[in-house]
Amino acid sequence: MAKSKSLARVEAALAEAGIAAEILEMAEGTRTAEDAAAAAGCALDQIVKSIVFRGEADGHVVLFLTAGGNRVDQDKASALAGEALGKADAQLIRAETGFAIGGVAPVGHLREIRAFLDPRLLEFDKVWAAAGTPRHVFAADPREIARISGAQVADFTM
Numbered sequence: 142m143a144k145s146k147s148l149a150r151v152e153a154a155l156a157e158a159g160i161a162a163e164i165l166e167m168a169e170g171t172r173t174a175e176d177a178a179a180a181a182g183c184a185l186d187q188i189v190k191s192i193v194f195r196g197e198a199d200g201h202v203v204l205f206l207t208a209g210g211n212r213v214d215q216d217k218a219s220a221l222a223g224e225a226l227g228k229a230d231a232q233l234i235r236a237e238t239g240f241a242i243g244g245v246a247p248v249g250h251l252r253e254i255r256a257f258l259d260p261r262l263l264e265f266d267k268v269w270a271a272a273g274t275p276r277h278v279f280a281a282d283p284r285e286i287a288r289i290s291g292a293q294v295a296d297f298t299m
Contacts, residue, residue: 147240147273150249155279158248158289162279164272174209177278181269185209186261189270189286191245193234194218194226202229202237204254206247206270206290208261211298218297221257243275247290256292258283263294 148164155162167180174188181188188209193202203222205213219226231242239251247256247270262268262283270286272279287294 145274147244147246147249148277149273150239151246151273151277151279154246154248154289155281158285160281160285160289162281164277164279166277168276177269177271178209181278181280183267183269184265186211187265187268189247189262189268189283191247191271193229193238193242193245194222195229195233196222196224197227198224200233201252202233202254204238204245204247204256204290204292205259205297206256206262206286206292207259207298211259211261213297214299218257221293221295221297222255240271240273241275244271244273244277246271246273247286247292249273253291256290257295257297258287258290258292259298260294260296261298262286 177188186208192205
């Protein structure tokens with residue numbers, strides 16, 4: 142079976158950034174943070190959830206990388222983004238990130254995306270993030286994820 146283009150983009154982005162992350166395929170799937178934590182054998186907050194909003198001013202997506210147990214506060218997120226944020230549909234997410242919902246990685250996007258990172262993730266030496274598909278994850282130092290994604294560390298959770 143051919144490797145997915147999405148997974149290949151994540152592998153290339155990690156390699157280009159000098160991160161030797163092992164990408165794992167999870168038989169159970171990792172569509173939810175709870176599923177991912179169970180599959181990876183880690184704490185819920187070690188899962189990097191990729192929450193994607195649509196900027197109401199420019200129509201582009203804004204990515205919020207948050208700890209698995211946290212929820213994004215839309216008002217705080219909008220204040221950080223400098224514009225009202227609304228729901229991003231699957232078509233917009235795929236068009237701008239190149240990933241399907243459930244597999245949005247912090248890197249390897251089709252276009253440059255504004256991103257923010259939950260400081261809770263920095264409390265861990267290693268976190269797990271989607272690797273471009275709902276079945277693939279990779280582990281990395283959260284500081285490296287912030288660096289390679291260009292994410293600004295900021296408080297945007299409830």
